Amino acid sequence: MARNRPVPPEDWNGRPHSVNAQHSPESHEPRPPGTPPPYASEPRTADAPGTRPRHTDAQDRPARLTVGVVGAGRVGPVLAASLQLAGHRPVAVSGVSEASRRRAAALLPDVPLVEPAEVLARADLVLLTVPDDTLPGLVAGLVETGAIRPGQLIVHTSGRYGCAVLEPALRAGALPLALHPAMTFTGTAVDVQRLAGCSFGVTAPEELRLAAEALVIEMGGEPEWIAEEARPLYHAALALGANHLVTLVAQAMELLRAAGVGAPDRMLGPLLGAALDNALRSGDAALTGPVSRGDAGTVAAHIAELRKHAPQSVAGYLAMARATADRALAHGLLKPELAEDLLGVLSESGLGGAA
Structure with a gap:
């Protein structure tokens, strides 16, 4: 079933409108301080009904945003490559390790490797794709050194954080966005295709909501609005x-x-x-197996074999079995008269307490 969500402004051919549609592809220079990216609309023509515009005819459209990546891990170069297919132009990337440099060279050929401050000097849109624990210090450092300029789009891809972590950049005049792709990444070209239909956890100031959603859609993703205070739970x-x-x-x-x-x-x-398909469709009703049936003898045999052949797996088996038993019992799948023996087996095997 299609979800109802705000529709971002669109440019020609019905594509989501870029937050910088007027930026010239020939311009490599940063925008003058204090000048935010324009949000003007373009004339539109409709795509065929039911089609999803993505990465098509990018060569026929001018590049609209210059894109920089700080942190060439598995995520940043992939997102920059996806934005490039949508008509934007990667201009700089930073990476420390040899693996990061190889990854950037493979996904963003001919894009120069430079220091983080230089990335910000060259780009209208900066992707901060660093580990969660590194992000606050990185933002603070960029602000302290004056690397962030007014009107610059600063995007982080952390699932844990919303826009509050970008507050120092906001005070410096930047436009903060939190765009977290709900996808596991390999750091290779295959990830660009996997972004098609991928949900992004989006957190942004209300006035930038359409811009954030437009960028996600241009990468082929589906924007899902996450409140600032809900980000840690969402990520968990x-x-x-x-x-x-x-x-x-x-x-x-x-x-x-x-x-x-x-x-x-x-x-x-x-x-x-x-x-997985059954679980996504039916939730707890999809539970099967010896725990949900209350087969205490089978579960005891499993635990005995695991202790003998793979003792490192016992704790995980017990934890998941207890969680499964609790859910099966709560949803009427596990009969109460069978639950007692089953929970006894699990308790004797190392996890005490009642379900």
Whole structure:
């Protein structure tokens, strides 16, 4: 079902309007201090109904924003490459490690590697794609050195933070945006395609909301508005669902190899794909397996085998089994008369307390 969301201003061919549609592709010089990017509209013509404009005919349109990247990790170069396909122009990137430099060279060929201050000097739109714990110090340092100029779009991609972390940049006259792609990145060209339909957690001042959403849409994403105070909870949810999933899948593959399965990825692929699809469609109603059925004997056998062959996996199994039992019991999937024996097994195995 299509979601209702604010529609950003559009430029020609029905594309989301750039926050700097009047910027000349030939201009490499920064905008004069105190001059914000223009937000003028362009004449429009409609795309075919039902189509999603993205990355098409970019060569026929002038570059609208010069883009810089501070922190050439797995995310920054990918987003800059995606913006380039939408008609913007990457002009500078900073990176410290050799891996970062190789990544920038692969995704942004011919874009010079420079110091962070020089990135800001060259770019209208600056992507701060550094680790969460590094971001506040980076923003403060850029402001203290006068690198940030009025009217400059400063975008960070942290899931944890909203716009409050950019408050020093805002006081310096910058336009702050928090655009977090809800996607796991490899730092390769495949990520650019994965952005199609990817949700972005968007936090921005109300007057910049349409600009933020326009940038997300130009990268092929779907903007999802996240309140400033909800950012940590939002990020915790994504970490729980994505980061921990990788750990669970990796452990499952190790156990299957130990059990003699030659291609654990091939075995798990259809199973996990179906489980994910069912969970997204039905939530807790999709729970299956021995815990939700109350098969205490099977669960006890699992724990005994894990203690013997993979003791490092026992704690994770017990924690997830307890969480699954709680949810199955609360939603009427686990019969109360079977829950007692099951919870007894889990409690005796190392996790005390009642469900």
